Amino acid sequence: xxxxxxxxxxxxxxxxxxxxxxxxxxxxxxxxxxxxxxxxxxxxxxxxxxxxxxxxxxxxxxxxxxxxxxxxxxxxxxxxxxxxxxxxxxxxxxxxxxxxxxxxxxxxxxxxxxxxxxxxxxxxxxxxxxxxx
Numbered sequence: 001x002x003x004x005x006x007x008x009x010x011x012x013x014x015x016x017x018x019x020x021x022x023x024x025x026x027x028x029x030x031x032x033x034x035x036x037x038x039x040x041x042x043x044x045x046x047x048x049x050x051x052x053x054x055x056x057x058x059x060x061x062x063x064x065x066x067x068x069x070x071x072x073x074x075x076x077x078x079x080x081x082x083x084x085x086x087x088x089x090x091x092x093x094x095x096x097x098x099x100x101x102x103x104x105x106x107x108x109x110x111x112x113x114x115x116x117x118x119x120x121x122x123x124x125x126x127x128x129x130x131x132x133x
Contacts, residue, residue, distance in 0.1 A: 004052040004125050006030040009042040009068065010084065011060040015107075019055065028115065029122040039063025043071050051079050052125040053118075058085040058096060069099040078128075080121050084109065 006025060010016040016035060025032050033049045036042040039060050046054060046068070054072075056065040069081050080102040085093070093104045102124065103117045 001029050002126070003031040004029055004122060005033045005049060007034045007036070007042070007045055007049055007051040007054045008032060009036045009039075009045075009054065009056040009060075009065065011037050011057060013037065015057075023114070025118075028118040030118065039065070039068045042068045046072055046077060046079065047075065050077060053080045053082060053102075053121050055082045055084065058083050059087070066095050066099060069096070069101070073099065080124060082117060082121060 003026060008016065008019050010019060016037060020032060020035060030053065033051055034045040036045050040063050042054070042056060042065075043063070054068075056068060058065040065081075065083055072079065072081075081096075081100070082103045082105060083093075083096040083101045084105050084107055085096075086107045088106060096104050102121055105113060105117060
């Protein structure tokens with residue numbers, strides 16, 4: 001299985017550490033090539049690493065996950081965004097959908113839902129890679 005590049009973003013250090021260490025990303029088809037604790041760091045890491053998928057918290061101080069999505073879109077960097085949120089309210093999900101988020105996952109993340117979402121993201125990226133060839 002080809003490993004695709006993944007960047008993980010969360011402003012809560014414990015949650016970021018948990019995301020990085022709890023899951024077997026390689027088994028899901030991903031190599032974690034970077035992580036960030038702020039939206040500003042996320043933009044820098046995404047520009048530098050050019051990941052296929054970004055798993056990002058939606059609510060962060062100063063630069064939100066949505067603002068990161070907007071900036072990356074403006075830069076013309078093609079990657080899938082999977083948005084994490086503790087908020088069930090649709091007013092948070094709607095802008096993420098408007099910016100083309102691949103998925104919107106609620107915290108705490110259900111392992112089965114994360115696995116299903118990552119498999120879908122991997123397949124979508126592989127289809128895009130085939131189209132580009």
